[in-house]
Amino acid sequence: MILAFLVPILTGGLLVHLIWPEHGPRFLIFKAFLGIGIGLGINSLSYFLYMSFFAGQHWFAVVQIAELLGVLGAATWQERHRSEPWRRPALERLSRVQTILLGLGALILLISLASTASYILRRRQGDWDAWMMYNRAARFIYRDQSNWLGSFSAQIDPIFHADYPLFLAMNIASGWDGLNSETPHVPMVQSAMLAIACAGLFVSALACMKSVGQAAFGLILLWGTPAVVNEGARELADLPLAYFFLATVILISLYVLHRKAGLLVLAGITAGLAAWVKNEGSVFVIAAAAAIVIAFLRQRPWRLLSWYGLGLIVPYSIVLYFKLVLAPPSDVLSNGAARSLAQAMDIARHLEILQFFGRELLVFGGWRLLSLPVGMILVLLVYFLLTRVPVTKNLRLMITAMAVLLAVQLAGYYAVYVITPYDLTWHLDYSIERIFLQVFPMIAFAILMATQTPENIFAAPS
Secondary structure, three states, rough: OHHHHHHHHHHHHHHHHHHHHOOOOHHHHHHHHHHHHHHHHHHHHHHHHHHHHHHOOOOHHHHHHHHHHHHHHHHHHHHOOOOOOOOOOOOOOOHHHHHHHHHHHHHHHHHHHHHHHHHHOOOOOOHHHHHHHHHHHHHHHOOOOHHHHHHOOOOHHHHHOOOOOHHHHHHHHHHHHHHOOOOOOHHHHHHHHHHHHHHHHHHHHHHHOOOHHHHHHHHHHHHHHHHHHHOOOOOOOOHHHHHHHHHHEEEEEEHHHHHHHHHHHHHHHHHHHHHHHOHHHHHHHHHHHHHHHHHHHOOOHHHHHHHHHHHHHHHHHHHHHHHHOOOOOHHOOOOHHHHHHHHHHHHHHHHHHHHHHHHHHHHHHOOOOOOOEEEEHHHHHHHHHHHHOOOHHHHHHHHHHHHHHHHHHHHHHHHHHHHHOOOHHHHHHHHHHHHHHHHHHHHHHHHOOOOOOOOHHHHOOO
């Protein structure tokens, strides 16, 4: 079933290379994983536009191939006019520490992949939100293309969330359209691919910016966290959202190191696609813009913001069109101003939200030691205090950007809980782990960027 997504993935990888033509072998691996998410995002947006003009017709494969050929032609032309010739990279000799960590990382990866495969095969339709929202929307679109806009009717019960963005649903429907078969394997493959791509993005970025040992250690941390592995098999939107959050953070960090405008263009694309995955992504669009402005306040931030906006404009314009023209109002905003203000003035409400946030900080991850929960974020913070590195100018810019991103995103989550029309305890209990999952990979990445590598920690004394 991966063939249903092969052309979009190739298109995404080539587009990444076209915008940021870096040839280092580690960067090429990173760009391959980045191309998976961007390619699926382009495919989803393209199918949305295709359905808007050509619903009921069945030649979307022509659009996919045309996009691939167009990007391939542009990338080929760019490569032929490169000023620097391609050089075959020299193979690196791994140290003992790197070899051991890579072996442990590979073992954990295999175990986690087996767990993911087992779960996804046992629950082929995904969990509740998958078949109730994303797969349901895909079925509306695929089964009755001529009347697909009816799936966004305001008469649909709010529990089905017809206002949710269509990244997952459009990819599923386009896959069924291409295969001419409504097979559960399409959403299953999409979920697994994005889970693997998130890990690949995390690991390859650390290999590019830190070391092989830090990348292997990152793999052990990320895919050794049960909450992450379990989510990758559920066909939900939270891990895909975490993927685009992480991608944006990494691209901004790479810009700090390399100062290539294309990296911020790509950051705009990934932030826009985050908004196309889930409503929380629209807060992230603002958070990323704020991070760029504040981190680079003394370095002409408006020029950098224009590069970010260049990448953002197409995906977010489609998100805005969907939200403002097609989708019914969000149920979370259904309280009205008076009741929302009353809830915001309720001190007990704020205390309960803070209590849940603090508790999740202590237990997030799914690990237990002697029946006591072990919070992975807390473990990472302790690790940071023990192994932090001196703060250089570049690291300070990265940390500033990441801190602003995280602060704005968490503030958005907090505001939603304050004004939610649902029972607050139920809403927090139902969603708190998932919102921490959305930001966990970028928190882990930030901490590993600011700590010593295993090569340094275990270096033999001179």
